Amino acid sequence: MLSSLGEVPAELAFCFATGNTARMRELDCGLIEIGRSADFVIMDKAQHLPGKNILESVRLGDLPGISMTIIDGIVRTQRSRNTPPAGKIAEIVGH
Numbered sequence: 120m121l122s123s124l125g126e127v128p129a130e131l132a133f134c135f136a137t138g139n140t141a142r143m144r145e146l147d148c149g150l151i152e153i154g155r156s157a158d159f160v161i162m163d164k165a166q167h168l169p170g171k172n173i174l175e176s177v178r179l180g181d182l183p184g185i186s187m188t189i190i191d192g193i194v195r196t197q198r199s200r201n202t203p204p205a206g207k208i209a210e211i212v213g214h
Contacts, residue, residue: 166205
């Protein structure tokens with residue numbers, strides 16, 4: 120919403136929600152650095168929505184499609200049931 124209505128670039132809105140929050144609340148996540156928790160949300164533009172990529176789609180006001188979550192370096196969930204399906208689905212290759 121911040122990106123689509125507030126004209127904030129989508130990539131900056133994602134930074135507001137992750138890195139800035141991590142710094143302000145002194146969290147061990149939200150930033151990619153050695154020694155921090157390895158938590159990631161793998162997402163893409165949701166299927167069948169306008170926009171060439173996830174950033175453009177978010178700028179248009181759409182939710183991203185969540186493909187996978189990784190918490191403490193372990194895949195915890197794959198395709199989200201609570202968001203539209205991601206255009207590109209992450210897959211686990213080799214162990």
